[in-house]
Amino acid sequence: MGSCGIFSVNVKERDVIAAALPVQDHWLPMSNLDLLLPPLDVGVFFCYKRSLPQEESVNMIKKSLAQALAPYYPLAGEIVQNNYGEPELLCNNRGVDFIHARADMELKKIDFYNPDDSVERKLVPLKKRGVLCVQVTELSCGGLVIGCTFDHRVADAYSINMFITAWAEISQSKQIPSLPCFRRSMLNPRRPSILNTFYNTLFVPLSSLPPPRSYSPYNPLISHIYYIEANDINLLQSNSSSNGNPNKSKLVSFIAFLWKIIAECDDGFNTCKIGVVVDGRERLNKVNFDKLSLSNTNSFLMQNYFGNVLSIPYGEANSEELKELPLSGVADMVHKFVSPIMTEEHFRGLIDWVELQRPEPAVARIYTKMEENDGEAVVVSSGQRFPVENIDFGWGKPHFGSYHFPWGGQTGYVMPMPSTKKNGDWIVYMHMLQKHLDLVETKGKKVFKPLTPSYLDF
Structure with a gap:
């Protein structure tokens, strides 16, 4: 294919980007639908053939990320357990881990058909803590790759799309069309809750799972x-x-x-x-x-x-x-x-x-x-x-x-x-x-x- 998945990525800088506006520390519960998600991380990446001078591009991305985290402040927090052992969001503005990297590789030679070799932990970062991790990778051709890793318990693909779109608009000094809503009461259970055994066919309590077959x-x-x-x-x-x-x-x-x-x-x-x-x-x-x-x-x-x-x-x-x-x-x-x-x-x-x-x-x-x-x-x-x-x-x-x-x-x-x-x-x-x-x-x-x-x- 004239492409290659074998290349190394060198980290130039590591930083932590907090929301541009102060956030009052508070707890944000997970909705019942969030609780159906195990602790999994989802990656997404975007490739650009050309950008501004690369240091300028990276600075724009970092500045706009800080601004985007103001309305999307839960992404700058972390997940902790409550007294019942359930995950909750601690909105404390600990910030987002940010990696500025460089790969001695041209965009046209990257083997995207095999992303396990070319993307995994190279262009999409491994998230070690927090809710979101971002990596910007400069390429030798002048191109740029922006990779993000999210905690799936906090956001589905629709939500990720909302955030990244808003982030890009903020980078262009545009007004984002609408603010995100974190009002969990929209997904409150009914009182009293109604039992329907149909859901037992689609979902299963973890305690009901058979032991792993070694x-x-x-x-x-x-x-x-x-x-x-x-x-x-x-x-x-x-x-x-x-x-x-x-x-x-x-x-x-x-x-x-x-x-x-x-x-x-x-x-x-x-x-x-x-x-x-x-x-x-x-x-x-x-x-x-x-x-x-x-x-x-x-x-x-x-x-x-x-x-x-x-x-x-x-x-x-x-x-x-x-x-x-x-x-x-x-x-x-x-x-x-x-x-x-x-x-x-x-x-x-x-x-x-x-x-x-x-x-x-x-x-x-x-x-x-x-x-x-x-x-x-x-x-x-x-x-x-x-x-x-x-x-x-x-x-x-x-x-x-x-x-x-x-x-x-x-x-x-x-x-x-x-x-x-x-x-x-x-x-x-x-x-x-x-x-x-x-x-x-x-x-x-x-x-x-x-x-x-x-x-x-x-």
Whole structure:
């Protein structure tokens, strides 16, 4: 590919960036939906072919970060445990660890197809403390990479997008369009909470998990990044909506196609599972403002809420059935297990379910293996709102950006995002077992194409 993942990164400076405005120390509880997240870190990075003189660019980034942390002050805090052993945010403005680094590498030679070699702990930093860590890496070609690592218990992808977009706008001396909302009462449980055993099928208390099987072989997951051309996405959508079936979304069509691929795995398991991350903001559109007695309610719409508002439904099916069904039939199956989640009642009920479990922590069932013969699983999250085009700090838009989430479990993770080409293509980050990636590159090779510098026009 004419690219390389083998290069070293040298740290020029380490700093701690605090919010530009003083913050009164206070506690911010996690919402019940935050409590469903284990302590995982999520990475994201943006690549620029050119910037200002690099020291000037770094100083602009540091200054605007301090300013952005004023409205997004929880990101400058730290997570501690309360008396019940649950995580809470201590908003004490301890600051964000900031790394200024340099790599003797040109952007056009970096192998983004293999981010485990080229991105992990090189361009996206390892977060050792706090909620957020930022690294700015100068490249020998004059390019620049901005990498961030967040604690997932504090923010989902929607929230991360909000913050990074605001940070870039502040760097250009623009007014951010809306302030983030941290009002946890928007996600309070009902009184009394309503018990619905349906949630036992989607989430499980940690105490119910079987003990780790030390004798089971551990196969590490591997990260690759692909691109899918717009015409292939459209063809998937057309095929998934055939035979008189209602028109399916591009994402549902993609999920169905991926499900059929991993079902081809001849690994001794009879079933195959796929999960979908669903954002509940559009379902929990507004809170009851009469009870809040607020004059300016626009700032408290769910679209401004910062935190986790996620549920993860999943489907499990016989592998042979998945292989035999047409794509439209599998898309119907995806629609069937996702559609009941797309309601306000689902998210209100999930909040209640967590309340009735507390302080016992719980986790999404798709991430667990309850039985030794449980089939392998993959979770798909939608990054279609990934705001690559908006992350301009003052020297131009990124030429490439992606999430990076090698989370360390045994469940695969897939994130499709829009291409910076703005032509309808997708960039797809995949973190999966090698056997599944092998199928992606054989059974799905006409759709999934390894990401290359030539595609990115570096």
